[in-house]
Amino acid sequence: MAKELVSTLADLKEKEALKIVEDRLSAGEDPLKILDDARRALEIVGNRFADGEYFIPDLVYSGEILQIITDMVKPKLAGAAKVKRVGKVIIGTVAGDIHDIGKDIVVFMLDVNGFEVYDLGVDVPAQKFVEKIKESGAPVVGLSGFLTLAYDSMKQTIKAIKDAGLRDKVKVMIGGGQITEEVKKYTGADAYGKDAMAGVTLARKWIGTS
Amino acid sequence: MEKQREEMSLDEKQEAMFEKWLSPKDPQGNDLKFQSPQAEETYKERIIRTKDAIQMKKLPDRVPVFILPSFFPVYNAGITPQEAMYDYDKLYAAYKKFILEFEPDGHLGADMPGPGKFFEALDYKLYSWPGHGVAPEQSYQCNEGEYMKADEYDALINDPSNFFSNTYFPRVFGALQPFQALPALTGILEMYGLAYSFIPFGIPPVQAAYKAIMEAGNEAMKWVGTIMAWNTEITSLGFPNIIAGFTKAPFDVIGDTLRGTKGTMLDMYRQPDKLLEAMDRLTPLMIKMGVGAAQMNGKPLVFMPLHKGADGFLSDEQFKKFYWPPFRKVMMGLINEGCVPFPALEGHWDTRLEVIQDLPKGKTFWMVDQSDMAKAKKTLGKVACMTGNVPSDLLTLGTPQQVKDYVKNLINIAGKDGGYIVSNGAFFDHAKPENVKAMVEVTKEYGVYK
Numbered sequence: 001m002a003k004e005l006v007s008t009l010a011d012l013k014e015k016e017a018l019k020i021v022e023d024r025l026s027a028g029e030d031p032l033k034i035l036d037d038a039r040r041a042l043e044i045v046g047n048r049f050a051d052g053e054y055f056i057p058d059l060v061y062s063g064e065i066l067q068i069i070t071d072m073v074k075p076k077l078a079g080a081a082k083v084k085r086v087g088k089v090i091i092g093t094v095a096g097d098i099h100d101i102g103k104d105i106v107v108f109m110l111d112v113n114g115f116e117v118y119d120l121g122v123d124v125p126a127q128k129f130v131e132k133i134k135e136s137g138a139p140v141v142g143l144s145g146f147l148t149l150a151y152d153s154m155k156q157t158i159k160a161i162k163d164a165g166l167r168d169k170v171k172v173m174i175g176g177g178q179i180t181e182e183v184k185k186y187t188g189a190d191a192y193g194k195d196a197m198a199g200v201t202l203a204r205k206w207i208g209t210s
Numbered sequence: 211m212e213k214q215r216e217e218m219s220l221d222e223k224q225e226a227m228f229e230k231w232l233s234p235k236d237p238q239g240n241d242l243k244f245q246s247p248q249a250e251e252t253y254k255e256r257i258i259r260t261k262d263a264i265q266m267k268k269l270p271d272r273v274p275v276f277i278l279p280s281f282f283p284v285y286n287a288g289i290t291p292q293e294a295m296y297d298y299d300k301l302y303a304a305y306k307k308f309i310l311e312f313e314p315d316g317h318l319g320a321d322m323p324g325p326g327k328f329f330e331a332l333d334y335k336l337y338s339w340p341g342h343g344v345a346p347e348q349s350y351q352c353n354e355g356e357y358m359k360a361d362e363y364d365a366l367i368n369d370p371s372n373f374f375s376n377t378y379f380p381r382v383f384g385a386l387q388p389f390q391a392l393p394a395l396t397g398i399l400e401m402y403g404l405a406y407s408f409i410p411f412g413i414p415p416v417q418a419a420y421k422a423i424m425e426a427g428n429e430a431m432k433w434v435g436t437i438m439a440w441n442t443e444i445t446s447l448g449f450p451n452i453i454a455g456f457t458k459a460p461f462d463v464i465g466d467t468l469r470g471t472k473g474t475m476l477d478m479y480r481q482p483d484k485l486l487e488a489m490d491r492l493t494p495l496m497i498k499m500g501v502g503a504a505q506m507n508g509k510p511l512v513f514m515p516l517h518k519g520a521d522g523f524l525s526d527e528q529f530k531k532f533y534w535p536p537f538r539k540v541m542m543g544l545i546n547e548g549c550v551p552f553p554a555l556e557g558h559w560d561t562r563l564e565v566i567q568d569l570p571k572g573k574t575f576w577m578v579d580q581s582d583m584a585k586a587k588k589t590l591g592k593v594a595c596m597t598g599n600v601p602s603d604l605l606t607l608g609t610p611q612q613v614k615d616y617v618k619n620l621i622n623i624a625g626k627d628g629g630y631i632v633s634n635g636a637f638f639d640h641a642k643p644e645n646v647k648a649m650v651e652v653t654k655e656y657g658v659y660k
Contacts, residue, residue, distance in 0.1 A: 012479065055525040057475035064476055098338065098351045101471055123344075148602050148640040149348060177557060178602040178636060186607050195522075 005034070009041035010048070012058060014065050017041075021069050031073040038069050039112075046112035050197045059108055085116040087207035088138035092120030092129060093176075094153035099146035102176055102196075106142060109196040115203060126153075126160035133166050140203050143189070145176040154187040162188075171206040173199060220573065223548030227510035228261050234445050235508065237438045245446045252448035256315040260452070264550060264595045266572040266629050273625045273632055273657030275650050276316040276452065276597055278577065280637035281349040282646070283308035284323065290347045292340035295326035298436040305440060309449050311643070312650050316452040316631070320440045324350075325433035331426040333384030336467070349639050357381045358468035360477065363484035366468070367491050369396070378468065385422035388415035453552065455503020456513040457496045457544070459537035460489035465518040474518065478528055489536040497543030504549045511575065512544055514553040521558040534565055545573045554598075555579055556636060563589040579635040583624045596624060597631035600649055605634060605641035610648035617652045625657060632657065 005024070009017040024034055045062040048054040089110050093103050100122050110117045118132055129141060141161070143154045154174055161167050174189045175198070184192040190206075193199040218226070232254055234242040244250035255271075262270035284294040287304030294301045305320035329339060336357070339350035357378055358366060366373045372394055379386045393407040410416050441451055458466070464485065465474040477485045500512035518524065519533040541551040554577035559566075563586055571593045578586055578598040586596060604616055617632055624630040632653040634641075 014479070055528070056523050057478055057525070057528060060472055060475045061479050064472075096345060096348050098344070098353070147349070147351075148606055148638055151603075151606060151640070180601070180603045182603045182607050 005037045006041045006044070009038060009062070009065060009069075010044035012045075012061055012065070014061075017065060018068060018072070021072055025072065025076060031076040034073055035070065038066055042066055042112045046109055049109070050200075056105060059105060063108060084114070086114040086209045087140070087203065088116045088118065088136055089140045089142060089203050090118045090120065090129065090132050090136065090138045091142040091144065092124035093122040093144045093146075094150050094157055095123060095125050096153050097145045097147050097150045098122045099144075099176075102146065103142075103144035105196045106144065106175065106193075106199045109200050110142075110203060113200050113204075114209075115200075115207075126157040129157055130160050130164045130166065133161065133170055134164075139170055140206050141170050141172045142193075142199060142203075143172065143174045143187075145174070145179065148178055150176060150179070151183055151186060154183070154189065158188045171202075173202045175199060218548075220545060220548075220570065223546075224265075224510060224550065224573065225548075227504065227508075227548040227550075228257070231450070231509035232257055233508075236442055242442065242445060244448070249446060249448035253445065253450060256448070256450050260316055260450075260631065263628055263631050264572065264575050266595060269628045269659045272659055273621055273630060273653055274315040275653035275657070276631055276633040277308075277312055277314040277646060277650070278318055278598075278633050278637060279308075279639075279641075280322060281639040282641055283320075285640060286311070286643055290340065291323060291349050292326070292346035294323040295340060298325075298433060302436055302440050306444065309444055309447075312646055314449070314650060316450055317444075318453060319437065319444075319451040321437050322637075325429050328426050328429040328433065331385065331422050331429060333422075334382065335384060336382045352466070354466070354470045356470050356473045358464075358473075360469075360473060360481070363477075363481065363488050367484075367488050369394070370491060370495060372396075385426075386419050388413070388419045391416055452509075453511050453513045454507040454509045454549075455500060456515070457500035457503075457540065458514060459516055459519065459533065459540060459553075460492045460496060461519065461533045461536065462515075462517050463492050463496065464488060471518065471523075478524075478532060482532075485532065489532070493536050493539050494543070496540045497547075500540070500544045500551070501547045501549060504544075504547070510548060510550040511552045512549045514540075514551055516553050516555060519559070519562060520556065521561045526561060529562060530565060534562075538566075538568070541569065541574060545570065550575050552577065554637075555581060560585060566590055567593050569593050577633070577635070583620060587624050587626070587630075591624065591629055595629045595631065597633045598635040599624070600632065600634045602634070602636050602638050602641075605638060605645045605649070608642075608645060610644050613645045613648040614652040614656075617649055618656050621653070621657050628659070 005017060005020045008020060021034055042062055045054060045058065049059055091103060091107055093099055107117050107119050118136055118138060120128055120132060143157055145154060158172055161170065172189045173191045173193050174184060174187060175193045179192055181192055191202050193202055236242045259270040259274045262268055263274055281291050283305045284291055287307050289300050289304055294304060301320060301323060309317060326339060335353065337350045337352055338344045340346045340348060344351055365377065376389055376392050380390045391410045391413060393410055398404060398407050465471055469477060504510060504512055519529055524533055544551045550573065552575045556579050559581045567590045574594045576590060576594055576596045578596050583599050599620055600617060604613055620632065632649060
């Protein structure tokens with residue numbers, strides 16, 4: 001049945017997947033196992049997205065189904081589910097910009113690829129990134145932005161990280177609608193990722209998990 | 211004698227619209243007085259140049275150049291977006307300076323910022339604007355959400371206007387929240403019982419909502435006075451405002467405005483038939499919106515900002531099933547009334563180019579952001595004029611020489627045999643003025659067809 005849930009969820013068959021979860025829960029199965037299968041299914045979804053077989057709506061839909069499964073399983077969980085994580089990444093949309101779609105896709109892809117993601121949300125002040133780096137010790141920071149104003153916000157955020165003496169402790173990647181290699185140079189980031197998968201590849205390279 | 215509209219071919223209808231554009235009116239409806247014979251001549255040259263590029267029947271004298279900014283004119287004048295939204299004199303001066311400084315063949319007018327006090331009167335929630343959710347020195351930004359719930363498709367389909375006024379308005383305008391109590395206007399039928407229908411209008415909160423509407427209306431009038439005066443002056447100086455109004459692709463009406471990106475994406479899996487039916491219902495309304503604006507303003511170009519159809523936002527199948535058919539229907543409806551649909555392909559649309567070239571030649575006009583122009587020229591470019599593709603990062607961070615080189619290359623690729631107008635690819639806020647100037651200058655020098 002494990003394989004069934006993994007493939008059904010990976011194929012985005014919502015009703016069937018939820019029925020399997022329901023049956024397994026009423027059969028008294030360990031809820032952690034169910035969650036683990038769901039996580040494996042999402043990993044497949046992530047791979048299919050990376051291969052160009054799946055698109056953004058497929059990610060959104062799989063995330064939605066996972067949320068329903070998590071809500072079903074939660075009441076039966078004794079303790080918190082511990083998932084082994086390969087490394088920490090901080091992500092946020094920079095100050096002044098409130099766009100979240102692109103950022104959320106990167107968060108999703110990092111998450112299904114095993115990273116512990118600290119999502120700081122949108123319109124994030126530079127100082128908040130600095131504090132999170134200190135607190136979490138994450139070695140990778142992703143700055144997202146959709147508007148041209150983000151060029152300066154990104155530059156200022158990276159400067160704030162530098163001023164806090166943390167620049168050599170983190171690698172910074174940037175991405176978003178109007179972000180290019182030129183913008184990377186302007187902001188002083190370490191790399192620019194043209195899509196969510198590029199973000200995962202960079203994080204893997206820097207954290208040394210590939 | 212003028213031909214009856216029914217007898218006119220699509221070409222003739224479009225030609226008639228361009229003719230109207232060539233003879234602009236002042237706000238009183240009289241022939242607009244140009245400031246000089248030279249200004250009038252330049253105005254007409256600019257429109258004919260644009261028309262030739264769009265129709266693709268003969269080469270224009272040179273490649274036209276547009277500047278299609280977001281808040282750039284505001285920053286360029288050294289004022290903040292907040293000032294542009296609240297001080298109409300400053301708005302007027304900033305946008306006038308922009309036109310006179312850069313002298314484009316076509317522009318978008320001065321209405322992009324919109325009236326701040328008007329949005330305040332309605333307590334508008336769909337956007338955050340300077341001083342209301344974003345800083346005074348930043349442009350407004352959209353707050354996407356599920357302003358229509360997943361189970362409300364039938365309400366929208368059965369009576370779109372009622373859904374908008376009684377359900378959508380109360381959610382996006384704080385001041386119109388009491389509109390939830392409004393009656394169904396189609397129930398107003400007979401003398402008997404009529405007064406019952408009007409009871410909601412006697413309730414104090416509903417009356418307060420109407421006061422807010424009147425206040426908003428007064429502010430809109432004040433603002434539009436500035437906008438019309440500005441348009442009249444700028445036109446009389448020889449600079450055509452290219453758009454008559456706007457409409458949207460039905461998928462984006464639902465995706466941007468009603469259900470949000472996530473909601474719409476889930477609907478494609480969970481209730482595809484409802485989504486298709488709702489778009490079908492919205493299609494004639496979107497055609498009417500665009501045609502009405504074109505007829506009122508006496509010019510052909512109807513702008514259509516496109517969002518959720520970009521590469522990756524839908525699979526190829528989803529694009530062909532959900533996005534393209536209703537979008538194409540809206541365009542064909544506009545074309546049938548002599549309008550020129552002017553969609554903006556924001557972001558990347560490379561995977562869509564083959565699909566969207568299924569259109570009559572010379573009847574549409576596309577703004578291209580970051581799609582591959584060589585590929586676009588070979589597909590969409592065979593049937594339609596395109597504009598854009600000068601990148602935001604280049605205008606913001608590059609040098610005038612880099613801009614010139616980029617534009618020359620664009621003219622070589624996209625401008626070959628006509629069908630291309632130089633402009634920025636994305637609506638931009640920030641740019642070096644010298645780079646914007648370089649884009650215009652190099653087009654005027656290098657873009658001459660021999």
